[in-house]
Amino acid sequence: MTVTPLGIPRRLVEFTLDGEPVRVPEGSTILDACRAVGKDVPTLCHGDTLTPKNACRVCMVEVEGSRTLVPACSRRAEAGMEVRTRTERALHSRKVVLELLASSVDMSTTPRAAEWIEEYGADPGRFGPDAARLQEQPRIDNELYVRDYGKCILCYKCVDACGEQWQNTFAISVAGRGFDARIAVEQDAPLPDSACVYCGNCVEVCPTGALSFKTEFDMRAAGTWDASRQTETTTVCAYCGVGCNVTLHVQDNEIVKVTSPHDNPVTHGNLCIKGRFGYQHVQNRD
Amino acid sequence: MRKRQPKTYTRLTHPLVRDARTEPFRRATWDEALDRVARGLERNRGAFGMFSCSRATNETNYVAQKFARVVMGTHNVDSCNRTCHAPSVAGLAAAFGSGGGTSSYAEVEHTDVIVMWGSNARFAHPIFFQHVLKGIGNGARMYAVDPRRTSTAEWAESWLGLNVGTDIALAHAIGREIIHAGLTNEAFVRRATTGFEEYRALVEPWTLSLAEKVTGVPAAAIRELAHAYARAERAQLCWTLGITEHHNGTDNVRALINLALLTGHVGRFGSGLQPLRGQNNVQGGGDMGAIPNRLPGFQDILDADARHRFESAWGTALAPHYGLNLTEMFEAMEDGTLRAVYCIGENPAQSEADSEQAVRRLRQLDFLVVQDIFLTRTAELADVVLPATAGWAETEGTTTNSERRVQRVRRAVTPPGEAREDIDILCDVAARLGHDFTYADAEAVWNELRSLSPDHHGMTYARLEEHQGIQWPCPSTDRLEPTYLHGRLWESDPARRGRPAPFGIVQHDPPVDLTDERYPIRLTTGRRLDSYNTGVQSGGFASPLRRGEAIELSPEDAEHYGVVVGEQVRVTSRRGSVTAPVWVDPALRPGLAFMTFHFPDEVDTNQLTIEANCPIAGTAEFKASAIRIEKLPVATEVPPLTGLTTD
Numbered sequence: 052m053t054v055t056p057l058g059i060p061r062r063l064v065e066f067t068l069d070g071e072p073v074r075v076p077e078g079s080t081i082l083d084a085c086r087a088v089g090k091d092v093p094t095l096c097h098g099d100t101l102t103p104k105n106a107c108r109v110c111m112v113e114v115e116g117s118r119t120l121v122p123a124c125s126r127r128a129e130a131g132m133e134v135r136t137r138t139e140r141a142l143h144s145r146k147v148v149l150e151l152l153a154s155s156v157d158m159s160t161t162p163r164a165a166e167w168i169e170e171y172g173a174d175p176g177r178f179g180p181d182a183a184r185l186q187e188q189p190r191i192d193n194e195l196y197v198r199d200y201g202k203c204i205l206c207y208k209c210v211d212a213c214g215e216q217w218q219n220t221f222a223i224s225v226a227g228r229g230f231d232a233r234i235a236v237e238q239d240a241p242l243p244d245s246a247c248v249y250c251g252n253c254v255e256v257c258p259t260g261a262l263s264f265k266t267e268f269d270m271r272a273a274g275t276w277d278a279s280r281q282t283e284t285t286t287v288c289a290y291c292g293v294g295c296n297v298t299l300h301v302q303d304n305e306i307v308k309v310t311s312p313h314d315n316p317v318t319h320g321n322l323c324i325k326g327r328f329g330y331q332h333v334q335n336r337d
Numbered sequence: 338m339r340k341r342q343p344k345t346y347t348r349l350t351h352p353l354v355r356d357a358r359t360e361p362f363r364r365a366t367w368d369e370a371l372d373r374v375a376r377g378l379e380r381n382r383g384a385f386g387m388f389s390c391s392r393a394t395n396e397t398n399y400v401a402q403k404f405a406r407v408v409m410g411t412h413n414v415d416s417c418n419r420t421c422h423a424p425s426v427a428g429l430a431a432a433f434g435s436g437g438g439t440s441s442y443a444e445v446e447h448t449d450v451i452v453m454w455g456s457n458a459r460f461a462h463p464i465f466f467q468h469v470l471k472g473i474g475n476g477a478r479m480y481a482v483d484p485r486r487t488s489t490a491e492w493a494e495s496w497l498g499l500n501v502g503t504d505i506a507l508a509h510a511i512g513r514e515i516i517h518a519g520l521t522n523e524a525f526v527r528r529a530t531t532g533f534e535e536y537r538a539l540v541e542p543w544t545l546s547l548a549e550k551v552t553g554v555p556a557a558a559i560r561e562l563a564h565a566y567a568r569a570e571r572a573q574l575c576w577t578l579g580i581t582e583h584h585n586g587t588d589n590v591r592a593l594i595n596l597a598l599l600t601g602h603v604g605r606f607g608s609g610l611q612p613l614r615g616q617n618n619v620q621g622g623g624d625m626g627a628i629p630n631r632l633p634g635f636q637d638i639l640d641a642d643a644r645h646r647f648e649s650a651w652g653t654a655l656a657p658h659y660g661l662n663l664t665e666m667f668e669a670m671e672d673g674t675l676r677a678v679y680c681i682g683e684n685p686a687q688s689e690a691d692s693e694q695a696v697r698r699l700r701q702l703d704f705l706v707v708q709d710i711f712l713t714r715t716a717e718l719a720d721v722v723l724p725a726t727a728g729w730a731e732t733e734g735t736t737t738n739s740e741r742r743v744q745r746v747r748r749a750v751t752p753p754g755e756a757r758e759d760i761d762i763l764c765d766v767a768a769r770l771g772h773d774f775t776y777a778d779a780e781a782v783w784n785e786l787r788s789l790s791p792d793h794h795g796m797t798y799a800r801l802e803e804h805q806g807i808q809w810p811c812p813s814t815d816r817l818e819p820t821y822l823h824g825r826l827w828e829s830d831p832a833r834r835g836r837p838a839p840f841g842i843v844q845h846d847p848p849v850d851l852t853d854e855r856y857p858i859r860l861t862t863g864r865r866l867d868s869y870n871t872g873v874q875s876g877g878f879a880s881p882l883r884r885g886e887a888i889e890l891s892p893e894d895a896e897h898y899g900v901v902v903g904e905q906v907r908v909t910s911r912r913g914s915v916t917a918p919v920w921v922d923p924a925l926r927p928g929l930a931f932m933t934f935h936f937p938d939e940v941d942t943n944q945l946t947i948e949a950n951c952p953i954a955g956t957a958e959f960k961a962s963a964i965r966i967e968k969l970p971v972a973t974e975v976p977p978l979t980g981l982t983t984d
Contacts (some may be wrong), residue, residue, distance in 0.1 A: 099558060174338055194881065197398075219467075219470050230857075243881045248882065249867070249881060249882065265702040284746075284747050284749035286730060286745070286749060287617060287738075289463065289617050291615060291616065292613065292614025292616055292617060292619055293739060294736065294737075294739065294806075295740060301749050301750055306749070315805055316442075316741075316742075317442065323866070323873060324866060324880060327542070328880070329867075329877070330730070330877075331878045332876070333710075334348075334750065335347045335877055336754075
C-alpha cells in the first residue's frame with residue numbers, strides 16, 4: 052500500500068549528458084540529472100527547498116541548439132537534449148562569474164568558494180583595486196543572528212524563505228533598483244523594528260554566511276569556530292508537539308548552531324524561534 | 338516599563354536531599370538519594386502516584402508506567418497531558434476507539450477547507466502552520482474560530498470571533514445548518530455512524546439566530562462556514578487548547594467530531610481531525626501507557642486479554658480498574674489517600690490551575706521525589722531531587738508527534754555533572770524495591786514495548802531512521818499504513834467497517850466562572866511565539882520579541898479603565914490577585930483579556946485561573962476566568978510648589 056497518493060505516474064526522459072545517455076523522471080532539472088550521476092556543477096543561489104531564482108549564473112551549462120548557455124538549476128531536462136557541462140564556453144562563464152562575485156563581495160565563509168576559484172582558474176583580483184565592492188559593516192542589532200551584507204551575493208534565497216515560499220513573514224525584501232539593489236529588512240530597518248519573527252529560516256538557506264547565527268559570528272570573530280571539530284546530531288525539538296527535526300551542531304559539548312534536515316517531512320528545513328534558538332537552557336550548567 | 342528580571346534556571350548536577358521540608362537541601366551521593374527514595378516509596382505503598390513527563394522519551398514513559406504498575410502496584414500514573422489535550426484523546430477514543438489525530442501534516446497541504454478552531458497555530462505551532470500556508474497557497478480556504486483575532490486569523494477567509502466557552506453552541510448551529518441545507522453526507526452517516534437521529538434532535542434548537550445571540554458570531558458567518566465545510570471535497574478540522582482547556586473539554590471535542598461525522602470528513606486522504614499537541618511527547622506519553630486507564634499501545638486496562646498479555650510479560654498481577662488521573666491525584670493528596678509522588682520533569686506547582694492550591698497539596702505529601710533537569714518550583718517542595726538528562730538532547734530514544742509520527746531523539750551533548758538518564762534512575766530505584774528492570778539501552782526498552790503494542794510492532798529503530806519517523810499504527814515490519822486513520826469507516830463490508838462512530842450527544846454549558854458586576858472581564862490564556870509553558874526552558878535564550886508578562890486588554894477597555902501600555906494594574910479573580918503591566922491588543926474585543934503563563938516568577942497567572950475540571954478528562958478551565966481590573970494608586974510624585982510662585 053502506498054503512503055500518499057502518487058498522482059499521475061511520471062515518465063522517464065532520456066537525454067545525453069556529456070556524451071552519455073541518462074534517464075531522469077519528467078520534470079527533473081539538468082542539475083538533478085548531473086547530481087544523480089555524480090557530476091559536480093557549482094551552485095550558489097540554488098536551494099533544494101526553493102524555486103530556482105537563476106540569480107547567480109554559476110551553474111551554466113551548454114545545450115546543443117541553444118544560443119545562450121542555460122542555468123542547470125532551473126532548466127528542465129527534455130527528451131533528446133544534448134547537454135555538455137564542461138565545454139570551454141561553460142567553464143569560462145563560471146570562471147568569470149566567480150571572479151565578478153568574489154571581487155565584489157567577501158566570499159571567505161562561502162562553502163567551497165575557494166575550491167571552485169582554484170578549479171576554474173578564477174582571478175578575482177584582476178579588476179584591480181578600484182573594482183566596485185560592497186564595503187558594509189556587519190549589522191549586529193539583536194542577540195540571535197547577524198547580517199553581514201558585505202558577503203551578500205543577492206541570490207534572493209532569504210527573500211523567498213522569509214516570503215511566500217516558506218515563512219510568509221515578508222520581513223526581508225529588496226531595497227533599491229538596478230546596481231543599487233540590495234537585500235534589506237523592510238525599508239532598511241533594524242531587525243527588532245521589523246516584522247522579523249527570528250525563525251532563522253533565512254540563515255538556513257543563506258549560501259555565503261552573509262546571514263549567520265550570532266554564536267557562529269562571535270566564535271569566528273574570536274577565532275574559536277572550528278567546523279571540523281563539530282558533531283551534527285539530528286534529534287527532535289523539545290518545544291510543542293509538531294515534532295520538528297533539529298540538527299544540533301556541537302563543538303566542545305556546547306550547542307553552537309541549530310539547523311534542520313531539508314528533506315524532513317515535518318520541517319522541510321524550517322524551524323521557529325524556539326527550535327532554532329531555544330537550546331540555551333540545556334547548557335546553563337553553572 | 339520596569340526592567341525585567343527573568344528567572345533563569347541552571348542545570349542540576351548532583352542529587353539533593355533533606356530530612357525535613359523546613360531545612361535547606363544538601364548535596365548527597367546517588368546511593369544515599371536513591372536509598373531515601375526507596376524508603377519513602379516503600380512506606381507509602383498503596384498511596385503512590387507517578388507524574389510521568391510529556392517531554393521525556395517514549396522509552397522513559399514506558400519504564401515510568403511500568404514502575405508504577407509493577408513496582409508500586411498502582412495505575413496512578415499520569416502526566417501534564419491532563420492539563421492540555423486529555424479531552425482530545427478522550428473524545429477521539431470515544432468516537433473512533435483511538436486517541437490520535439486522524440490525519441497528517443502533509444494532508445493539510447492537499448485539502449479544500451481548513452478550520453482552525455481555538456488554535457493560534459501561527460504562534461503555538463509555527464511549523465504546522467507552514468503546512469497550512471502551503472494548503473492556502475494551493476487554494477484551500479481557511480476559517481479561524483477564536484475569541485481573539487489572532488495572527489492565525491489574519492490568514493483566514495473568515496474569522497469567527499466567538500464568546501469564550503460557546504464552542505458547542507457554535508458547533509451545534511453549524512451542524513443544524515448542514516442538516517437543514519441538505520448537505521449531510523447521508524451514505525456515510527447511515528453506514529459509519531450511530532445516534533444521528535438523537536443528534537438531529539439535539540441540534541434542532543440551535544438556529545443561526547440563537548447561535549448568534551449566544552456566541553456573538555454573525556449568523557451569516559456561521560452559515561458560510563457550515564456550507565464551506567460541508568460542500569468541500571476534503572476538509573481538515575484542527576484544534577488546540579481553545580477547545581480542550583474548558584470544564585467540558587471532552588464535550589467540546591465531541592461537538593467538533595460530530596461535524597466530521599455529519600459530512601464524512603474523516604478517514605480519507607485530506608479529510609480529518611487534527612488536535613495539535615502542545616508538548617514534544619504528549620502523544621507518546623499516552624501511547625506508552627503513562628495514563629491511568631490505558632496500558633502501552635493505548636490498550637484498555639478493562640480489556641482482560643490485553644491485561645493478561647502484560648501480566649505474563651511483566652510477571653505481575655494488574656488490577657482490573659482504572660487508576661487516578663493527575664487531577665484526581667491532587668484531590669487525593671488533599672484527603673490524605675495519596676501520600677507519595679514520583680514526579681518526572683513536570684512542574685505542577687506552576688502549571689496547574691489555581692497554583693496556590695496545588696502547592697498546598699504538594700506540601701501535604703509524606704514523600705515527594707522530583708527528577709528534573711532544573712530545580713523548579715515543584716522541585717523546591719521535594720524531599721529528594723534527582724538530576725536527570727534533557728530528554729531531547731542528552732538521551733537516546735523516541736518521541737511521538739501530533740501526526741502520530743514516532744521519531745528518534747539522540748544524544749548530542751554530554752549531560753552535566755552527575756546527571757543520569759531517567760530510565761537508569763528508575764531501574765535503580767526499582768532494584769532497591771526488589772524488581773529487576775534491566776535494559777541494555779533505550780532500544781531494548783523500545784523492543785519490549787514493540788513486543789507488547791501491536792500499533793508499534795513494525796517500528797524498529799532501523800526503520801525509524803530509514804523513513805525519518807513512522808506514523809502509528811505500524812503493525813508490520815515490511816510495510817507502511819496510510820497516513821490517515823479510520824479508512825475502515827468507508828468500507829462497504831460491515832465486518833471490515835468495524836464499530837460505527839457514535840455522534841456525541843453533548844450540551845452547551847457556559848464557563849463555570851461567570852462574569853458579573855464584580856468580575857466583568859473574561860480572561861483567557863494562551864501562548865506567545867517565542868516562549869513556552871512555565872518558561873523554564875524558553876527563559877534561557879535572549880528573544881528580541883519577548884516583553885514579559887502583561888495583561889492584554891482591548892483598546893476600548895484600556896480607555897474605559899483609563900490605563901496605558903506599561904502601567905501596572907491589579908488583576909483579581911475569585912481565587913487570587915496579581916499585579917501585571919498592561920498591554921493593549923486590538924485583536925481583543927471589549928470585555929476580553931488575555932494572559933500567558935510563560936513568566937510565573939513575574940506574574941503567576943495561574944493564581945487567577947479556575948480549577949473547574951472536565952469530569953471525563955480532568956482538564957481544568959484555563960481558558961475562562963472572570964476577572965476585574967483595578968488601577969493602582971499612583972505613586973504620587975511630590976509636585977514642586979509652583980502654586981506659591983507667580984511668574
